[in-house]
Amino acid sequence: MPLAAPVPTIGQHALLVFLLQVAFLLLLALVLGRLAMRFRLPAVAGELSAGVLVGPSLLQPLLPGFSDWLLPQQAAQMNLLDAVGQLGVLLLVGVTGAEMNFALVRRRGLTAAKVSVAGLVLPLGLGIATGFLLPRSFVPAGTDPTVFALFLGVAMCVSALPVIAKTLLDMKLLHRDIGQLILAAGVVDDVAGWFLLSVVSAMATVGLTAGVVAQSVLYPVGVVLFAVVIGRPLVRAALRRAGRSQSAMPTVGTAVVLVLFGSAATQAMHLEAIFGAFVCGVLIATSGVVDPQKLEPLRTLVLAVLAPLFFATAGLRMDLTALARPAVLGAAVAVLFVAVAGKFGGAFIGSRLSRLNRWEALALGAGMNSRGVVEVIVAMTGLRLGILNTETYTIVVLVAIVTSLMAPPILRYAMAHVEEAAETRLGMDTRTAAAPEGTPDRGPDAVRTTEQRGDA
Numbered sequence: 001m002p003l004a005a006p007v008p009t010i011g012q013h014a015l016l017v018f019l020l021q022v023a024f025l026l027l028l029a030l031v032l033g034r035l036a037m038r039f040r041l042p043a044v045a046g047e048l049s050a051g052v053l054v055g056p057s058l059l060q061p062l063l064p065g066f067s068d069w070l071l072p073q074q075a076a077q078m079n080l081l082d083a084v085g086q087l088g089v090l091l092l093v094g095v096t097g098a099e100m101n102f103a104l105v106r107r108r109g110l111t112a113a114k115v116s117v118a119g120l121v122l123p124l125g126l127g128i129a130t131g132f133l134l135p136r137s138f139v140p141a142g143t144d145p146t147v148f149a150l151f152l153g154v155a156m157c158v159s160a161l162p163v164i165a166k167t168l169l170d171m172k173l174l175h176r177d178i179g180q181l182i183l184a185a186g187v188v189d190d191v192a193g194w195f196l197l198s199v200v201s202a203m204a205t206v207g208l209t210a211g212v213v214a215q216s217v218l219y220p221v222g223v224v225l226f227a228v229v230i231g232r233p234l235v236r237a238a239l240r241r242a243g244r245s246q247s248a249m250p251t252v253g254t255a256v257v258l259v260l261f262g263s264a265a266t267q268a269m270h271l272e273a274i275f276g277a278f279v280c281g282v283l284i285a286t287s288g289v290v291d292p293q294k295l296e297p298l299r300t301l302v303l304a305v306l307a308p309l310f311f312a313t314a315g316l317r318m319d320l321t322a323l324a325r326p327a328v329l330g331a332a333v334a335v336l337f338v339a340v341a342g343k344f345g346g347a348f349i350g351s352r353l354s355r356l357n358r359w360e361a362l363a364l365g366a367g368m369n370s371r372g373v374v375e376v377i378v379a380m381t382g383l384r385l386g387i388l389n390t391e392t393y394t395i396v397v398l399v400a401i402v403t404s405l406m407a408p409p410i411l412r413y414a415m416a417h418v419e420e421a422a423e424t425r426l427g428m429d430t431r432t433a434a435a436p437e438g439t440p441d442r443g444p445d446a447v448r449t450t451e452q453r454g455d456a
Helices: 012-038 043-054 064-070 075-098 102-133 145-157 161-170 177-206 210-242 249-268 273-286 292-316 320-324 326-353 358-368 372-385 390-426
Strands: none
Touching (some): 012 292, 043 372, 075 249, 075 273, 102 177, 145 326, 161 358, 177 210, 177 273, 177 358, 210 249, 210 273, 249 292, 292 372, 320 390, 326 358, 326 390
C-alpha cells in the first residue's frame, strides 16, 4: 500500500506575506491604541483604526499596488490572518469570562437586574424592528430577513464590559458605588449577550424553523447546565493540579486548553465558539482554586498582542467609502440613533425604576451604552456567518466605536452633577472629602455618592 503524499507546507512567499501582515498590523494597532489612550479614548478605537487605514477605506485607493501585495485577496492567504485573529478573540473572551465578578451581581442584586433587563429588552426590540425596516439591499443574499433582524437586535443590546471597566478605572470610579453598579449590570448584560448571540448564530447556521428555534434555545441552556454540573468539578480539578506548581506556566497552559476545548464543543454544536470560550472563562473564575497572579501572563499576552491584532483584522473589513452613498449613510445614522436610544434609554429607565436620581441614571446609561469590544466581536461573527455584508458590518462597527467614545465625557458630566447634588445635601465637598473607612453600606440597591474613591 503506497504511502500518502505529505501535506505541502506553507510556501515561502505566503509565509513572508503573513509575517509582514502580522508585524505591520500589530505595530500600527499598538501605536494607534496608545495614541487613543493619550487622548483619553478607548484603545480599541485606535486598534480598529489600524485595520481601517490599511484596508479598502484608505490604503487600497491610495496605493493599490502595495495594498494588493500586502493584503492579497486570496482566501488561503487571508485565512492565515483570520486564524490568528480567531485565536485572539477566543482567548480574549475566555480572559473576560475569567475576570467576571459575580459577587458584584449578588451585592447589587435588584438594581443591577432592573438596569440590565431594561437595557437589554428595549434595544433588542428596537434593533429587531430596525432590522425589518432596513432596505433589503442591506441583507446579504441568501440570508433570512428574520435572522438578520434578530442578529441586529442582539448587536444593539450588548455592552462591552472590558471597555466599561477600563473607562471606570481611568476615571477613578471603579470602587465607587455607581461604578460597581455599572459593572454588575454589565456582567448580566455580557452573560445574556453571549447567550443570545449563540442562539441567533445557531439559527443562521442550521436554518429557521420551529424545531431549529427550540434547539437553538435548548442547546445553550444544556451547555450551561453541563458546565455547572459536570464542567465545574472537572475544571476545578484540572486547575488545582496545575496550581501545585510554583510556575505560572501550567496554569496558563491549562486555562488555554480549557478555553479552546470549550470553544470547539460549542462550535461543533453549531453554536458560536466564543460562547464556549466565555462559559469556560466563567468556570475558571468560579473555580475558587486559581491564583489570579498566575493568569497574569496570559492576560498580558492576550491584551498586548492577540487582542490588538484581532481588532486590526476586524478593521480591515470596514469600508468607510461606503458611507459616501446616501442610503448607507442614512442607514448608519438611523442604526446609531436606535442603538443609543435603546441602550441608553433602557438603562436610564431601569435606573429610575430603582429610584436613582436622574444624574445617577445618566451615569448608568452612559456606562451601559459603551459597546466597544463585544460589538466588534458580534459584528465579525455576523460577517463570518454571512448575516452581515460589508455595509452593515461597517455600520455595526461604527456603532461600537461611537458609543465607546461617547461614554467618558457623558460619565464625567453626570458624575460632576452627582457629586454636586451630594455636596448640596450634605453640606460638604465630596470631591475632596473622603468617607471614613468602614462607613456602613445602605444596602445593595442604594448608591452612596460620598463613598471614598478607590483606584485599582
